[in-house]
Amino acid sequence: MWSEGKDSFLKDPPNGTVSVLDGKSVQGLWSLDVLDNVGGNVATVTGLEMQITLSAPCGPPEILQLVWSDKSSLTWTADAAAATYTLYRGAADDLPALLTPSLDSCVAATTASSSASGLTDDPSPGELFWFLVVGSNGTGSGQAGSASSGPRTLDSSGICN
Numbered sequence: 815m816w817s818e819g820k821d822s823f824l825k826d827p828p829n830g831t832v833s834v835l836d837g838k839s840v841q842g843l844w845s846l847d848v849l850d851n852v853g854g855n856v857a858t859v860t861g862l863e864m865q866i867t868l869s870a871p872c873g874p875p876e877i878l879q880l881v882w883s884d885k886s887s888l889t890w891t892a893d894a895a896a897a898t899y900t901l902y903r904g905a906a907d908d909l910p911a912l913l914t915p916s917l918d919s920c921v922a923a924t925t926a927s928s929s930a931s932g933l934t935d936d937p938s939p940g941e942l943f944w945f946l947v948v949g950s951n952g953t954g955s956g957q958a959g960s961a962s963s964g965p966r967t968l969d970s971s972g973i974c975n
Contacts, residue, residue: 874949874956883929888945892928896949896956901930902970906942912958912966919946920974935974 874896881889888901904912904919911918922945923930937943948968949956958966 873954874951876957876959877947877949880945880947886933887929887931888933889929890947893949893956895951897951898924898926898949899928899930900924900948900950900955900970901933902946902948902958902968903935903974904944904946904972905937906944909944911969913961913963915967915969917969917972919968919970920972921970922974 872895874893877890877893877896877899879891883889890899900921901923902919903922908918922933922935935943946958946966946968948958958968960966
């Protein structure tokens with residue numbers, strides 16, 4: 815967990831490294847707890863600096879806040895890590911398949927902007943379409959979101975009619 819080399823935390827605290835995150839996913843909410851072993855004496859932390867360097871670039875996070883600006887145009891919150899966005903469409907019966915590797919959607923649009931227009935497909939009476947946006951960059955696609963049972967899995971090999 816602690817680096818023991820020339821710049822180790824124990825030998826050179828201002829320049830030490832902690833490798834506790836090596837090989838672990840850094841997605842999610844993290845907290846840092848600093849504990850000491852001063853044996854009952856009072857200690858004061860006068861400063862703490864942390865630099866996190868990712869050894870590999872990450873895909874964009876989940877894309878949020880999809881909003882219909884009119885009947886055929888959808889917008890969403892842009893993310894600086896995304897170079898392109900893929901808009902997926904599915905039907906009500908496809909929703910449970912988002913939790914499995916089963917076919918669940920089709921690609922309705924791919925764009926470099928944070929909007930898609932010309933979405934004129936109408937579901938049959940009594941049916942619905944759902945839409946999901948996933949950002950992508952040079953390292954791959956971002957998350958399609960998550961559910962209580964884990965991340966969503968997209969199989970978009972369906973054909974949008």
